[in-house]
Amino acid sequence: MGFFKLIFTWWNRQTIGTFIYTLFTGKFVGYDEFGNKYYSNSKGKRWVIYKNNVESSKIPPEWHLWMHFLTKNKxxxxxxxxxxxxxxxxNLTGTIKATNQK
Structure with a gap:
């Protein structure tokens, strides 16, 4: 099941294409407190491989700046x-931990 999940679903982690691309062109840059791993390549492309489900709000502000080329510093x-x-x-919207403002 895990192999097919890797091939066909992008929302669980990374696809096989991203895995191969990272393996051959990616240079590991660092990781954040959530366990997400950040990579770049020689052409300047930057990407993240999420530890668990793909959730863009799990990128901390410091890494967001780096991902969007707003800073050169890691x-x-x-x-x-x-x-x-x-x-x-x-972002906790839609989860049990979301605040209920009435």
Whole structure:
């Protein structure tokens, strides 16, 4: 079952095409607190391989900046955290943990 899941479903992790592309052209850049792995290649393309289900809100702001070419610095190099910064939390809309504002 896992093999067919890898081939045909992109929402569970990565497809076989992404796996092969990452294997041959990807250079590992780093990972975040959710376990997502970030890659780039020599042509400048950047991508993420999610640890679990594909959920774009699981990309922390520091990695979002890097993914969208808004900074050249990898988040692992930029470790300045301020006291007022909260721990990043994914979008909880549609989950049991979502807040119910009435």
């Amino acid at each position: 988040p692992t190099e930029n470790v300045n955290k301020f006291l007022w910064q909260k721990k990043y939390e994914e």
